[in-house]
Amino acid sequence: MKITIWVREGTWPACVDAARELAGSRPAEVTLICVREASAGAPDTGFGSLIGRGRRRQATEQLDQLGREAAETMLRQARERLGQDAEVRLESGFPERIVTAAAGDADYLILGRDGDHTRLGPGSLGKHTRFVVDHAPCRVLLIWPGNAPAVGSIPPPPPDR
Template identity: 45%
Template sequence: MNVLVWVREGVWPAAVDAARELAGVDDAVTLVHVVDPAIAAGAQGAYAGLLGRGGWSPRGRTDPGAAVTAAETGAEEALMAAAGERLGRDAAPVFRRGRVEREVVEACAGMDLLVVARDGDVRRAGPKSLGPASRYVVDHAPCRVLLVWP
């Protein structure tokens, strides 16, 4: 069985724990994390809008979009390392860029099971218990989906 675990900030331990319990010794486990480049682009756009296209680089100020991208990459690598360590077995890490929900659905290609931790309002049951990206993934994943509570 091919198991895909969606590693997301805040709720990833529950998904990793569920995968650790369910995946057999012969099963392949993949950890996927997605970063939306629109976040860094927003910082870059704000900088360009406030300071003009050229910014103030002659005065030593640089575009914050690059700093945001570097911070995202560092945080992503640390998060995936922690998830792999918690899983306690070999897992293939997959780093994707794009709209989070669409990238996760695309990463499901060839998988038998997707493990997702819910990320919505923990006081509610039903549709509000999932965030928009999770709802999209649950509705469109081309494989079985295991939804766990964090």
């Protein structure tokens, strides 16, 4: 069995636990993938104007390095929590595209809900997660990172017309 886990801040522990439960005692090939979007210090974000001309490049490089280190730490912790060998991938680009492509040879893609955790419904998925769920080429296991909201959190049906 091949399992790909999308490692994201706030959701990865529940996703790793779900992968361990899914695999049980069966051997599984696991890929942990974390995708970094464009740097917060990209020139078109306006970040540079907050820093000033002389230190813009240095500050951008420092932010990028901190982001990379945080992602590497998250992947290392996910691998340790998994408790078995796993392929670890740190990518940069469009997360929804990279994760969808990474799931191309997987039997399961495990990812966490990253939107509104206070109610059931489509708002519990962020835009990248929605894209991946809609386009994944394999089975998708969608995880609540904590306790799922009660069924009573579903909005009422629309009024009769």
